[in-house]
Amino acid sequence: MYKLYCRIYQGVMKIGMYLLPWSMPEVIEGEGSIKKLPKLIKEKGFKKVLIVTDKTLVSLHLLNSLFESLKNVGIAYVVFDGVDPNPTDLNVEEGVKIYKDSSCDAMIAFGGGSPMDCAKGIGARIARPKKSIAKLQGLFKVLKRIPTIFTVPTTAGTGSETTIAAVITEAKTHHKASINDLSLMPKYAVLDPELTLGLPPKTTATTGMDALAHAVEAYTNNTYNSKLEKDLSKKATKLIYDNLLKVYENPKDIEGRQNLQRAAFYAGRAFTRGSVGYVHAIGHTLGGLYGTPHGLAMSILLPHVMRAFGEKAYDRLSELCDVCGITPKGNTKKAKAEAFIEWIEDLKVKMGIPLYPEYKEEDIDQIVEWAYKEGNPLYPTPVTWTREDFKKFILSLR
Ligand SMILES: NC(=O)c1ccc[n+]([C@@H]2O[C@H](COP(=O)([O-])OP(=O)(O)OC[C@H]3O[C@@H](n4cnc5c(N)ncnc54)[C@H](O)[C@@H]3O)[C@@H](O)[C@H]2O)c1
Numbered sequence: 229m230y231k232l233y234c235r236i237y238q239g240v241m242k243i244g245m246y247l248l249p250w251s252m253p254e255v256i257e258g259e260g261s262i263k264k265l266p267k268l269i270k271e272k273g274f275k276k277v278l279i280v281t282d283k284t285l286v287s288l289h290l291l292n293s294l295f296e297s298l299k300n301v302g303i304a305y306v307v308f309d310g311v312d313p314n315p316t317d318l319n320v321e322e323g324v325k326i327y328k329d330s331s332c333d334a335m336i337a338f339g340g341g342s343p344m345d346c347a348k349g350i351g352a353r354i355a356r357p358k359k360s361i362a363k364l365q366g367l368f369k370v371l372k373r374i375p376t377i378f379t380v381p382t383t384a385g386t387g388s389e390t391t392i393a394a395v396i397t398e399a400k401t402h403h404k405a406s407i408n409d410l411s412l413m414p415k416y417a418v419l420d421p422e423l424t425l426g427l428p429p430k431t432t433a434t435t436g437m438d439a440l441a442h443a444v445e446a447y448t449n450n451t452y453n454s455k456l457e458k459d460l461s462k463k464a465t466k467l468i469y470d471n472l473l474k475v476y477e478n479p480k481d482i483e484g485r486q487n488l489q490r491a492a493f494y495a496g497r498a499f500t501r502g503s504v505g506y507v508h509a510i511g512h513t514l515g516g517l518y519g520t521p522h523g524l525a526m527s528i529l530l531p532h533v534m535r536a537f538g539e540k541a542y543d544r545l546s547e548l549c550d551v552c553g554i555t556p557k558g559n560t561k562k563a564k565a566e567a568f569i570e571w572i573e574d575l576k577v578k579m580g581i582p583l584y585p586e587y588k589e590e591d592i593d594q595i596v597e598w599a600y601k602e603g604n605p606l607y608p609t610p611v612t613w614t615r616e617d618f619k620k621f622i623l624s625l626r
């Protein structure tokens with residue numbers, strides 16, 4: 229009965245998805261493209277921007293050329309570099325205060341998913357000053373224009389530069405959840421592969437696996453996708469298949485870096501309508517409870533969840549096997565799906581990613597509860613899991 233309720237909910241959502249005005253950011257891409265951003269900001273009439281970033285990126289001097297070109301065109305800026313990995317509501321509030329105190333009129337979100345999501349959270353709180361982050365989490369609770377955000381992703385990655393989501397952790401409870409609202413879709417994205425050249429191999433690996441998780445979850449999901457999202461998922465999967473290990477082994481491969489940035493962008497756009505699934509539902513709980521980096525949680529969980537779906541995911545996984553050109557051990561859908569999962573597992577081993585997640589025994593019920601609530605009824609996964617299914621799955625991860 230419960231599973232039927234989930235399917236009906238998802239059927240109604242599917243109709244809603246066709247009625248929504250989906251958009252995509254305007255993209256500036258290519259080596260050194262960050263230098264073009266200040267001119268664009270000036271053309272759009274903005275005078276003072278808040279740059280939302282983190283301390284690591286500032287200490288790596290990754291923003292220097294941006295600072296210089298902003299000065300050259302006469303755009304004033306203030307830097308907020310207090311974003312934590314897995315950003316919190318406290319980070320957001322700090323950013324809101326600086327934005328208001330400094331009378332900024334737009335934002336540049338410079339960094340991985342954490343600074344981009346924090347900037348979106350700041351925007352949401354500026355648009356809705358009376359609603360806390362906890363009240364804004366969920367579906368379509370902002371419903372108001374937020375200040376313009378120019379996104380500059382430095383991981384490849386979350387795809388936050390082209391999603392309607394901002395994932396924020398409540399500092400008090402460690403509950404990590406998403407604000408999803410069309411107003412959070414960024415208007416502009418700069419995909420400059422030079423900015424990702426210094427990513428440590430481990431981060432390259434795990435953030436690339438996050439993009440893969442977006443593509444695979446969106447593709448294996450049942451209902452919300454249109455043809456565009458399915459095509460983007462396939463394109464992203466193939467780009468990751470061709471480039472992730474190559475770039476992990478040769479971090480200065482700029483063409484490979486650019487391909488990964490495109491993959492992250494495509495996968496982001498695919499899942500923002502097609503939705504993620506239980507890999508994310510469980511992964512978010514690990515990020516909230518233990519600070520597990522998001523990409524690491526995704527890399528660990530992705531093959532386990534896909535295998536646990538069993539035959540219901542064979543069709544779609546076998547198609548992805550064909551898209552990548554992986555040679556299966558037989559010609560059945562089952563064999564192809566298994567070959568695709570084995571490729572992910574092999575990639576994990578080659579990139580030094582652990583097989584299983586770390587979690588505390590006493591937290592299992594909390595993990596189950598949060599994952600179940602995040603996943604159901606919203607995520608149109610190939611199989612709907614009950615609380616017992618989630619628990620059985622989590623206990624199998626050892
Ligand atoms: N909004 C969305 O649609 C969406 C989608 C997926 C994930 N997320 C969220 O995004 C967050 C994770 O983002 P992330 O995986 O990009 O990691 P991150 O932004 O937390 O960055 C991870 C680390 O890498 C460093 N780093 C980033 N770019 C670098 C570079 N070019 N060189 C060297 N170091 C660099 C950062 O300083 C940080 O220490 C999580 O909170 C996750 O839940 C959001």
Ligand SMILES: [Fe+2]
Binds near residue numbers: 386438441442522526
């Ligand atoms: Fe993700």
